[in-house]
Amino acid sequence: MPEETPIRPAEPPKLEDVATLAGVSTATVSRCLNAPDQVAEKTRARVQDAVRTLGYAPNFGAQALAAKRTNTFGAVVPTMDNAIFAGALQAFQEELEKNGITLLVAASTYSRDLEEDKIRTLIARGADALLLIGHDRKEECYELLTRRGIPYIVTWAHDPTKPHRSVGFDNKVAMRALANKVLDLGHQRIGMITAETKENDRARGRLEGVRAAMADHGLNSADLSSVETQYTAPAGAQAFRNLMELNPRPTVVMCGNDVMAAGALRAAADMGLKVPQDVSVTGFDDIDLAEIVTPALTTIHVPDQGMGRHAARVLIAARNEDTPIEKETLETTIKWRSSLGPPPTQ
Amino acid sequence: MPEETPIRPAEPPKLEDVATLAGVSTATVSRCLNAPDQVAEKTRARVQDAVRTLGYAPNFGAQALAAKRTNTFGAVVPTMDNAIFAGALQAFQEELEKNGITLLVAASTYSRDLEEDKIRTLIARGADALLLIGHDRKEECYELLTRRGIPYIVTWAHDPTKPHRSVGFDNKVAMRALANKVLDLGHQRIGMITAETKENDRARGRLEGVRAAMADHGLNSADLSSVETQYTAPAGAQAFRNLMELNPRPTVVMCGNDVMAAGALRAAADMGLKVPQDVSVTGFDDIDLAEIVTPALTTIHVPDQGMGRHAARVLIAARNEDTPIEKETLETTIKWRSSLGPPPTQ
DNA sequence: GCGCGGAATGTAAGCGCTTACATAATTCTC
DNA sequence: GAGAATTATGTAAGCGCTTACATTCCGCGC
Secondary structure: OOOOOOOOOOOOOOHHHHHHHHOOOHHHHHHHHHOHHHOOHHHHHHHHHHHHHHOOOOOHHHHHHHHOOOOEEEEEEOOOOOHHHHHHHHHHHHHHHHOOOEEEEEEOOOOHHHHHHHHHHHHHOOOOEEEEEOOOOOHHHHHHHHHHOOOEEEEOOOOOOOOOOEEEOOHHHHHHHHHHHHHHOOOOOEEEEEEOOOOOHHHHHHHHHHHHHHHHOOOOHHHOEEEEEOOOHHHHHHHHHHHHOOOOOOOEEEEOOHHHHHHHHHHHHHOOOOOOOOOEEEOOEOOOHHHHOOOOOEEEEOOHHHHHHHHHHHHHHHHHOOOOOOEEEOOOEEEOOOOOOOOOOO | OOOOOOOOOOOOOOHHHHHHHHOOOHHHHHHHHHOHHHOOHHHHHHHHHHHHHHOOOOOHHHHHHHHOOOOEEEEEEOOOOOHHHHHHHHHHHHHHHHOOOEEEEEEOOOOHHHHHHHHHHHHHOOOOEEEEEOOOOOHHHHHHHHHHOOOEEEEOOOOOOOOOOEEEOOHHHHHHHHHHHHHHOOOOOEEEEEEOOOOOHHHHHHHHHHHHHHHHOOOOHHHOEEEEEOOOHHHHHHHHHHHHOOOOOOOEEEEOOHHHHHHHHHHHHHHOOOOOOOOEEEOOEOOOHHHHOOOOOEEEEOOHHHHHHHHHHHHHHHHHOOOOOOEEEOOOEEEOOOOOOOOOOO
């Protein structure tokens, strides 16, 4: 009578199997994998052979449990489907991957409560370190992170007064520079479409940037016509229509991001307004879309990849040893394209 | 002399702490969390209190190790920064979240080798189940998955001949339907811009769909002018220009996806061609962009959210018990917008 | 009141790894 | 070439959970 051999999943090889095959102890195999230079070259070669022939891969749970480290970093971004954060995350994750770290991404959909939730989840999953967007969030989040000793870094913003690691750019400075250029062109009436500013320091900074530029040009920043709306193209379109109903109407509409600017462009086309002849439009972020729309969007290029890469390096260092809190500012640049021109000559 | 109290991270509470506080054994606490109905109501309440006051969250590694299940699913998509898969992943992940499952996403950048790599990584991370895009991939991947007994599901495609769980739509049928409508409008010369077809069954299906429609209309499908290029707007723009140099030139350009179609639209504008008066353009996917570009894109809406949600349900069921392989087909619909019109009347 | 059966709970053995510590092997010093 | 210093390896104790199995509890029929 043949042995009963039910079809069932093959068990993956374990450290012990490798150790047996290589004729060493499990400790040596473990060292080969985690601290190769502590092992004699000959032994190491033998172990590596065994690893290869067995197709061994460490069991994640066991490793995490024993080492008290998961080699997993987390990132909480406001949203995943608007391409803004994709570039940064991509670079972040590539850099992590080089170091054998896996990235877990969660979206907060621009909600503080949800963000706290996601941060907690990531911590429960054992994230070794966290990447966050902007400074605005519940104080509990920072407390929790600090209490647990989990390093984190704030990106997409810059605020020297905050006691957090950060790598980003100054939203206000960037927008102010663009607005100053706009005003230099002769525009007198700026309309602004901004994302919700309440829980979003980036949006606030951008709005303030426009105001500051107006002040720079001797204008009363209280005269700024701004519409606050959601982060979508249709919302941008609607906001644009509202702005165009003003009398006198703005000669330029500056948008807090490219998506809303694309909506504005769309609305302009639908209203028969030529951009930039009748009205100029600017964006912020320089996502792919900015080049695709007609006319192409004048916008601010943000160093997304640079932020991602740098954030990864800082966090890896912080996890491995005690590093001081550092704050890095990266440059933004103005992308001149055709949606911005001088104001119409009455 | 005061006790030395160095500042250092607080250790998170563990199961045992909860058990002590609630005055029960660790087994009971564990059961409260994983199989509540096996525990008397009074005990359960007591335990839940303890969990709450301690802010307890299970240690992921320990749980994975002991239960041989990570409550993590994986997804390997060709790319993350083109918004196509975002909707599906979003829905997939929401459905998973309801069941306490975390999603790990990896991108293969349309490379088979990289895809295999990512699949292996996900398995090593202990993914309980996997979501994949399309059927085309290395045979080793399927073998590995099967050998390990890890359930997986193929999305974004439909092929009844394949022995895999799947939820998707028939790319060929969908494109054929649109192409038939195009031909019904009177177009005689179709230009096609397709993504690389070599390792991409979705792209192939879409191309075949156009050919089939031509045959349906008594045209010789070999006469189709098609350009194969990369999945980007600039590539689409270039391909469009090439197509427009043909003589006689196509009266309609059908694109394998919306991103390339947006590029085509851009090129048309740059060339001074009016869409759809001079030439029509169609897309595929119905991403947000399709509504934003000018003119808005006639395209095929794919049931991305539906696929994501359904895939999650199927995979959860498959992980929990032995379920048979099932294949679900969802409907696509044609989105009529302004980029498609009748051919120019010579 | 006794014994029975099922429900509720406890006991304890791992899950597969890392790592402090002990031990063995090698190299160096003079 | 003996002993110290150094390097390479082995031993074994957990890491924080789950779960098979053992035990206790309780209500019930008679």
